[in-house]
Amino acid sequence: MIPYFDAHCDTVSRCLQSGALLRRNHLQLDLIRDRSFARRAQTFALFHNGANPPPDGMWAQCRRLYDRFCRETAENADLVARCFTGAQIDEAVSAGKTAALLSIEGAELLECRIELVDTVAAWGVKLLNLTWNHRNLLSGSNREDPEQGLTEEGRSFVQALESRGIYADVSHLSDAGFWDLAHMAKRPIVASHSNARSVCRHSRNLTDDQFRAIRDLGGVVGLNFCPAFVAENGPSLDDLVHHAEHFLALGGEKTLCIGGDLDGCEPAAMGIGGTEDVPRLYKALAARGYEASLLEDLFWNNLRRLF
Numbered sequence: 001m002i003p004y005f006d007a008h009c010d011t012v013s014r015c016l017q018s019g020a021l022l023r024r025n026h027l028q029l030d031l032i033r034d035r036s037f038a039r040r041a042q043t044f045a046l047f048h049n050g051a052n053p054p055p056d057g058m059w060a061q062c063r064r065l066y067d068r069f070c071r072e073t074a075e076n077a078d079l080v081a082r083c084f085t086g087a088q089i090d091e092a093v094s095a096g097k098t099a100a101l102l103s104i105e106g107a108e109l110l111e112c113r114i115e116l117v118d119t120v121a122a123w124g125v126k127l128l129n130l131t132w133n134h135r136n137l138l139s140g141s142n143r144e145d146p147e148q149g150l151t152e153e154g155r156s157f158v159q160a161l162e163s164r165g166i167y168a169d170v171s172h173l174s175d176a177g178f179w180d181l182a183h184m185a186k187r188p189i190v191a192s193h194s195n196a197r198s199v200c201r202h203s204r205n206l207t208d209d210q211f212r213a214i215r216d217l218g219g220v221v222g223l224n225f226c227p228a229f230v231a232e233n234g235p236s237l238d239d240l241v242h243h244a245e246h247f248l249a250l251g252g253e254k255t256l257c258i259g260g261d262l263d264g265c266e267p268a269a270m271g272i273g274g275t276e277d278v279p280r281l282y283k284a285l286a287a288r289g290y291e292a293s294l295l296e297d298l299f300w301n302n303l304r305r306l307f
């Protein structure tokens, strides 16, 4: 059995949309399947596409997503524990439970309102993506206004995140926003689910310089299973391994982690139907000769260190 600490999934949104339950479902991740890992921790993202806001607004939707997360974790307290700190993660894992952490994918879920940062910090949010695919008040994104960096509001928002112990997450951010953030950051920054642009040329992936900047700030980068970010044509498990090897070659032994984007993409082409297939990635890396201690860092320690 392998350890598996993952930085990003969209399962809570799927549960809210479809009525699926976190305990056991036909999605890509559930608590019963988590039992087949030696240790299991998952950052659950709250996500809603800002191009299609509900009538009562994005903040109302964010609270519905949070309520769903609370309900799923409370109703399954035999299998999962909400965690705010590293010590709580260790405690949950010792008790044989999934350690559940919280993130928010896109500041538009807070309607970019800085005064709500305190509220989500109190919820235990640990990572927050400044943007999803759309530009917002804080910055351009990788897809919209990629030349637009952090606005004044964006800079203030980052300071508010840092002061409340929330890591700014650069996955989906514009390149210009990335560099503005990297230059002002006083704490590590995170790319929870982003691959290498040198391996697969996609604006959602990180350049080598961006990866090095995250490494030098003490942050982490989560390997993403989403086919479009793995290879342009016919992505395979080998292609995914190639991203990991590329990051490792950039000195990423303490930077690389897993951020599979499960329930946010369809990685079946790589033989990954859900968490049950994550050991295939571990075995493919082990087959390349990487030592168990390095794999322990990738699949657990590098993310655990942040909390």
Ligand SMILES: [Zn+2]
Binding pocket: 105, 171, 172, 193, 261, 264
């Ligand atoms: Zn995403």
